[in-house]
Amino acid sequence: MAAKYFIRNITACLSRATISSHNTMKQFSLITNFLLTNRRVFTACPAGIEEKCNRLIVQWKENLIDEYPLVWLRDNCQCSACFDQSSQSRTINFSHFQLNQTMRHLTIHNNNLEVHWEDGHKSAYDFKWLRQRSFHHTEQQNWLKSNKAPYNTWDADCFKKIPVFDFKAVMQEDNILLDWLETLGVWGVCLIKNAPHGLGQVGSLARRVAFVRKTHYGEEFSVQAKADATNVAYTQGHLQLHTDLPYYEYKPGINLLHCHIQYSGNGGDSLLTDGFKIAEKLREKDPETYKCLVETKVTWSDIGQENGNHFHKIHHAPVICESDDGTIRRINYSQPQRDSHMAVPIDQVEIWYRALKKFYDLATDASYLIEFKLKPGEIVTFDNLRILHGRTAFGDNLKGERHVQGAYLDWDEVRSRIRVLKTKLLVN
Amino acid sequence: MAAKYFIRNITACLSRATISSHNTMKQFSLITNFLLTNRRVFTACPAGIEEKCNRLIVQWKENLIDEYPLVWLRDNCQCSACFDQSSQSRTINFSHFQLNQTMRHLTIHNNNLEVHWEDGHKSAYDFKWLRQRSFHHTEQQNWLKSNKAPYNTWDADCFKKIPVFDFKAVMQEDNILLDWLETLGVWGVCLIKNAPHGLGQVGSLARRVAFVRKTHYGEEFSVQAKADATNVAYTQGHLQLHTDLPYYEYKPGINLLHCHIQYSGNGGDSLLTDGFKIAEKLREKDPETYKCLVETKVTWSDIGQENGNHFHKIHHAPVICESDDGTIRRINYSQPQRDSHMAVPIDQVEIWYRALKKFYDLATDASYLIEFKLKPGEIVTFDNLRILHGRTAFGDNLKGERHVQGAYLDWDEVRSRIRVLKTKLLVN
Numbered sequence: 058m059a060a061k062y063f064i065r066n067i068t069a070c071l072s073r074a075t076i077s078s079h080n081t082m083k084q085f086s087l088i089t090n091f092l093l094t095n096r097r098v099f100t101a102c103p104a105g106i107e108e109k110c111n112r113l114i115v116q117w118k119e120n121l122i123d124e125y126p127l128v129w130l131r132d133n134c135q136c137s138a139c140f141d142q143s144s145q146s147r148t149i150n151f152s153h154f155q156l157n158q159t160m161r162h163l164t165i166h167n168n169n170l171e172v173h174w175e176d177g178h179k180s181a182y183d184f185k186w187l188r189q190r191s192f193h194h195t196e197q198q199n200w201l202k203s204n205k206a207p208y209n210t211w212d213a214d215c216f217k218k219i220p221v222f223d224f225k226a227v228m229q230e231d232n233i234l235l236d237w238l239e240t241l242g243v244w245g246v247c248l249i250k251n252a253p254h255g256l257g258q259v260g261s262l263a264r265r266v267a268f269v270r271k272t273h274y275g276e277e278f279s280v281q282a283k284a285d286a287t288n289v290a291y292t293q294g295h296l297q298l299h300t301d302l303p304y305y306e307y308k309p310g311i312n313l314l315h316c317h318i319q320y321s322g323n324g325g326d327s328l329l330t331d332g333f334k335i336a337e338k339l340r341e342k343d344p345e346t347y348k349c350l351v352e353t354k355v356t357w358s359d360i361g362q363e364n365g366n367h368f369h370k371i372h373h374a375p376v377i378c379e380s381d382d383g384t385i386r387r388i389n390y391s392q393p394q395r396d397s398h399m400a401v402p403i404d405q406v407e408i409w410y411r412a413l414k415k416f417y418d419l420a421t422d423a424s425y426l427i428e429f430k431l432k433p434g435e436i437v438t439f440d441n442l443r444i445l446h447g448r449t450a451f452g453d454n455l456k457g458e459r460h461v462q463g464a465y466l467d468w469d470e471v472r473s474r475i476r477v478l479k480t481k482l483l484v485n
Numbered sequence: 486m487a488a489k490y491f492i493r494n495i496t497a498c499l500s501r502a503t504i505s506s507h508n509t510m511k512q513f514s515l516i517t518n519f520l521l522t523n524r525r526v527f528t529a530c531p532a533g534i535e536e537k538c539n540r541l542i543v544q545w546k547e548n549l550i551d552e553y554p555l556v557w558l559r560d561n562c563q564c565s566a567c568f569d570q571s572s573q574s575r576t577i578n579f580s581h582f583q584l585n586q587t588m589r590h591l592t593i594h595n596n597n598l599e600v601h602w603e604d605g606h607k608s609a610y611d612f613k614w615l616r617q618r619s620f621h622h623t624e625q626q627n628w629l630k631s632n633k634a635p636y637n638t639w640d641a642d643c644f645k646k647i648p649v650f651d652f653k654a655v656m657q658e659d660n661i662l663l664d665w666l667e668t669l670g671v672w673g674v675c676l677i678k679n680a681p682h683g684l685g686q687v688g689s690l691a692r693r694v695a696f697v698r699k700t701h702y703g704e705e706f707s708v709q710a711k712a713d714a715t716n717v718a719y720t721q722g723h724l725q726l727h728t729d730l731p732y733y734e735y736k737p738g739i740n741l742l743h744c745h746i747q748y749s750g751n752g753g754d755s756l757l758t759d760g761f762k763i764a765e766k767l768r769e770k771d772p773e774t775y776k777c778l779v780e781t782k783v784t785w786s787d788i789g790q791e792n793g794n795h796f797h798k799i800h801h802a803p804v805i806c807e808s809d810d811g812t813i814r815r816i817n818y819s820q821p822q823r824d825s826h827m828a829v830p831i832d833q834v835e836i837w838y839r840a841l842k843k844f845y846d847l848a849t850d851a852s853y854l855i856e857f858k859l860k861p862g863e864i865v866t867f868d869n870l871r872i873l874h875g876r877t878a879f880g881d882n883l884k885g886e887r888h889v890q891g892a893y894l895d896w897d898e899v900r901s902r903i904r905v906l907k908t909k910l911l912v913n
Contacts, residue, residue, distance in 0.1 A: 111835065126834040133825040141720075145788045146821030151725060151845050156838055190826055197828035204799045267794075268699055273901065289574050297579060305897050307735040360573045366695075369904035370897065371632045393574030397561040398618055400625035406554040407539065410584055417579050469733050469798065473701065476797035 111158065113172070115187065123191050127158040130172060133190075134180035205472060206242050208443070210334035212425045219427070220244060224252040224436070228265055235478040237438075238266065238471055241311065245440040246329060252315060252434045259313040259436065259464035267470035270309045272302060273359075273368040280314070280461040289393045293452065293459070298330055298420050298445040301465075303357035303389035304370040309465035312441045316431035320459040324451035326430045327437060330420045332388035332445045336377045338419060340385075349412040350376040353405060356396035357389055373400065376416060387442045390416070420445050431461070441465070539586070541600070543615065551619050555586040558600060561618075562608035633900060634670050636871070638762035640853045647855070648672060652680040652864070656693055663906040665866075666694065666899055669739065673868040674757060680743060680862045687741040687892035690864065695898035698737045700730060701787075701796040708742070708889040721880065721887070726758055726848050726873040729893075731785040731817035732798040737893035740869045744859035748887040752879035754858045755865060758848045760816035760873045764805045766847060768813075777840040778804040781833060784824035785817055801828065804844060815870045818844070848873050859889070869893070 113125045132149065134140065139149045159175040169181040191197070220240045226233040227249060241247050252258040260277050263269045269276040282293040290296055302308050319325060339347040352375065359370045378387035401409060419425060428449075431437060439446065452458055541553045560577065562568065567577045587603040597609040619625070648668045654661040655677060668675050680686040688705050691697040697704040710721040718724055730736050747753060767775040780803065787798045806815040829837060847853060856877075859865060867874060880886055 112831075124831055126831065126838075128835055128838045129827060132838070141821075144821065147823065147825075148722075148821065150723070151820050151842070152849055154842065156835070156842055186825075192827070192829075192831040192834070194830070200826055201801065201828050204801075267701070271696055271699070273695070273898070289569060289572050289576060294576075295578065307895060307897055367905045367909075368901045369908070370901045371904070372897075373629065373632075392579050393569075393572065393576065395575065397575075398628055399557060399620070400629050401620075402622070403540075403552055403554065403620040406620070407556055407584070410554075410556045410560070414579070414582065414584055421580055467735060469735055469800075470701070473796045473798045476799070477795040480797070481795075 113160075113163075115170075117188070123188065123193070125187065125190075125192065127160065128156055130180065130182070131155075131158040131174065131178075133182075134178070135182065135186075136178075136180060139180070204476065206239065208245065208333060209243050210337055211244060211331050212334055213423060213427050216244075216331075216427060219246055219248045219429075219437075221248045221250055224249050224258070224262075224434075227262070231478055232482060234265065235475060235482065238475050238478075241438060241440065241471070242475070245331060245333070245443045247438050249436040249438060250434065252436050254434065256317060256462050259315045259462055262313055262436065262438075263464050263466050266466055266474050270465040270467045270470075272305070272309060272465065273366065273370070274363050277462055277464045280463055281459060290448075293450060295450040296448040297392050298328060298417070298426075298447040299391035299394070300332065300388055300443075300445060301391075301441050302359075302370075303374070303391050304359045304372045304394055306372050306374075308387065308389075309441055310468035311438060311466040311471060312444075312446070313436055313438050313464050313466065314431075315436040315462045316433050317462055318458070318460040319431060319433055320451040322452050324449045325459050326428050326449040328426060328428050328447035328449065329437075329439065330426050330445045331443065332390065332420065333385050333443050334425060335416060335420045335445075336385045336388065339377075339416065343415065346412040346415050347377065349405075349409055350416055351379055353401055353409045353412075355409070356398050356400060357391065357394050358396040358398075359394055371396070376413065388445065390420075390445055440468075442468070541588075541591075543598075545616070551616065551621070553615065553618075553620065555588065556584055558608065558610070559583075559586040559602065559606075561610075562606070563610065563614075564606075564608060567608070632904065634667065636673065636761060637671050638765055639672060639759050640762055641851060641855050644672075644759075644855060647857075647865075648675045650675055650677050652677050652686070652690075652862075656689070659906055660910060662693065663903060663910065666903050666906075669866060669868065669899070670903070673759060673761070673871045675866050677864040677866060678862065680864050682862065684743075684745060684890050686743045686864065687890055690741055690866075691892050691894050694894055694902050698893040698895045698898075700733070700737060700893065701794065701798070702791050705890055705892045708891055709887060718876075721878060723878040724876040725820050726756060726845070726854075726875040727819035727822070728760065728816055728871075728873060729819075729869050730787075730798075731802070731819050732787045732800045732822055734800050734802075736815065736817075737869055738896035739866060739894040739899060740872075740874070741864055741866050741892050741894065742859075743864040743890045744861050745890055746886070746888040747859060747861055748879040750880050752877045753887050754856050754877040756854055756856050756875035756877065757865075757867065758854050758873045759871065760818065760848065761813050761871050762853060763844060763848050763873075764813045764816065766853075767805075767844065771843065774840040774843050775805065777833075777837055778844055779807055781829055781837045781840075783837070784826050784828060785819065785822050786824040786826075787822055799824070804841065816873065818848075818873055868896075870896070 111127045113127060113130060115123045115125070117123065132154070133147070134149070139147065141148045155176075161173045161175055164171045164173065166181065168184050170184060170187065172180045172182070174180065189200075222233060222237045222240075227237050228234075237247055237249070249262070252262075256279075257277065260269060280290050300308075301312055314327075336347065336350075339350070354373050354375050357370075357372050357374065359368065361368060372389075374387075374389050376389055377385060378389065380386045399406065437446075539555045541555060541558060543551045543553070545551065560582070561575070562577070567575065569576050583604075589601045589603055592599040592601070594609065596612050598612060598615065600608045600610070602608065617628075650661060650665045650668075655665050656662075665675055665677070677690070680690075684707075685705065688697055708718050728736075729740055742755075764775065764778075767778070782801050782803050785798075785800050785802065787796065789796060800817075802815075802817050804817055805813060806817065808814045827834065865874075
């Protein structure tokens with residue numbers, strides 16, 4: 058597409074084009090041609106094509122061509138009047154910004170392309186900077202992916218061994234920290250071993266990344282059986298597969314659960330299923346059920362108090378949440394935290410229950426469920442938007458026999474940390 | 486719809502129906518009839534109708550009829566084996582749950598309807614509880630609205646006086662606190678006056694509601710001019726209209742800005758526009774522009790460090806974000822924090838800039854923009870998903886002449902607090 062217009066533009070405007078001399082940059086591609094196209098050249102263009110004319114066309118070596126809209130170039134001028142280096146921010150006053158930008162001429166200075174605008178302003182763009190901002194679809198997609206890696210789903214077969222990291226290494230070595238966070242993004246679950254004895258490890262781990270995401274249960278919370286529990290997790294019973302806090306519109310993204318004391322008898326095992334895998338399976342094998350779970354919003358809620366602070370959370374959302382591009386982005390599932398209010402058309406209710414049962418039966422199926430017993434000093438970390446987790450029942454002593462401490466992290470902070478680490482490690 | 490089936494069902498199953506005697510409840514509606522319909526009665530129903538038969542039909546006084554799917558009733562059994570009172574949670578193990586529920590018979594005991602299930606289990610439902618969970622569309626919608634009040638948009642004309650609250654009253658009186666939070670939900674902006682002198686007021690205010698939402702700028706942050714600012718807000722220049730932190734996928738919901746020291750000369754005025762109103766106007770008057778701003782995802786970013794902690798946030802989202810039901814739910818707009826990477830098809834770029842310019846020109850138009858100068862002791866509080874805010878330039882002294890302290894709250898916590906307060910104030 059770009060090439061086609063480029064050729065047409067060459068024919069149309071070669072007489073006015075500024076053709077650069079060869080350039081000796083090595084770090085990226087050698088530039089062979091700059092062709093300036095502006096409004097004046099194309100006043101005779103048919104409607105709809107004119108847009109294409111307000112572009113800078115750069116032909117790199119090997120016939121790679123990039124087009125840059127002039128309005129975008131002007132908007133992203135990197136000079137000190139338009140862009141503040143210390144805050145890395147655009148400072149152009151948008152009220153005074155002109156949409157119709159035209160250029161007088163182009164020059165090249167060192168590794169910069171200098172654009173001399175009709176209004177007298179001059180902008181300089183580093184060639185590498187320009188190449189990195191290519192408007193080619195594939196390169197745009199690659200850039201998006203580099204900022205948020207796509208996930209891989211797993212079932213019990215392909216995931217017999219959970220990725221394992223060493224606590225001390227994560228705390229001390231940036232490359233191990235990065236590896237843990239990236240693995241968590243891709244696979245949704247990692248085990249961290251050899252945490253020091255004592256409480257507070259999840260807080261330390263979270264602060265190594267960014268900071269704890271607080272909820273109405275506080276920052277670090279203890280999961281241990283207690284009388285008059287305000288949450289079913291705080292009992293010794295079987296804890297069915299669930300995601301935490303589905304009643305939060307902004308649901309905490311990552312769960313860190315540190316096994317401080319494990320129950321010594323049978324039980325207290327951890328259960329994990331990849332909710333994205335279950336959703337994918339349904340989408341593939343049973344699209345009606347998938348559709349029902351995507352389209353039916355039910356109500357998630359939590360009423361209670363923690364340390365004297367009362368809460369009453371409500372969020373209305375489907376079990377499977379899709380992004381607008383159809384990717385699966387969040388699973389909500391919690392039997393105890395599904396509200397008895399059900400604002401669903403009555404004719405859909407039984408259909409939805411059937412769909413939910415299929416979802417849950419698949420999630421608890423041995424093909425998808427993994428089960429293991431955490432040892433003291435182990436921290437299981439997982440994506441709370443994606444992974445369903447649970448726990449088998451354990452002994453009937455209500456006091457002190459099992460103690461897991463938890464904390465949350467948010468994906469916003471984790472992805473930020475990944476980018477910072479990648480930049481840092483690349484530079485060093 | 487319900488009534489139609491009810492009448493058909495009466496004809497079909499009257500001989501098997503259990504018809505209750507009159508009941509004397511006063512608090513809600515008087516029950517006149519219970520009609521039990523179950524699978525056995527309707528084995529001859531055509532496909533698609535049978536679903537309707539697995540329902541409990543309750544006829545209240547004044548011919549009001551409610552239908553309850555049996556599967557929903559069984560799922561929401563309130564007995565101690567199925568529902569844990571202390572955690573207010575369903576405890577039924579969903580792996581063992583039967584979708585096809587049938588009843589043997591019904592009884593009435595005090596204000597409870599007792600359902601005797603085929604498998605021997607007995608469930609009791611308080612009549613008021615049942616009525617509150619009506620499956621009628623209007624009542625479902627009312628319930629949803631009672632949990633998240635709809636917003637009213639405003640322009641400069643209809644909003645010459647910002648709603649004002651007294652700091653001490655908000656801190657001490659629950660009904661004033663509730664009034665402030667509900668007003669914030671509806672109008673998106675409130676002014677709080679007479680805060681004590683000194684820093685830390687926004688933190689106190691946030692903790693009166695729930696707790697501060699932390700970001701990479703910390704919990705309480707100071708907005709004052711400083712050299713090498715990592716954010717354009719930390720300069721003395723004109724701060725264009727924007728929403729804070731558009732680069733957060735989970736964007737903090739409410740901004741609290743306390744004027745600690747105001748600049749004594751001209752300038753430093755606060756600017757506010759209701760972004761939802763601007764979006765609504767565009768949707769009404771210029772649907773093409775609206776559509777472009779809803780459908781075009783651009784990249785919001787922030788790179789820098791605060792107190793030595795580096796961050797690199799990126800979020801890819803449109804300027805106007807709709808809920809899946811088409812309501813406007815979030816505005817992203819920040820000239821400094823829009824990334825130079827633009828993963829938009831090149832043919833859309835100029836169209837999008839034109840749309841953005843229309844949006845911004847409308848937002849800064851005197852018909853929509855309000856301007857006022859905060860006095861020391863005033864806290865402007867506003868919905869950061871909705872309201873665009875800015876500040877006029879002020880004097881050129883970089884040190885200490887104007888000092889605003891800010892903090893964020895999240896809507897999840899605020900809505901929870903509203904519900905808790907409403908319950909508390911209703912009871913007292």
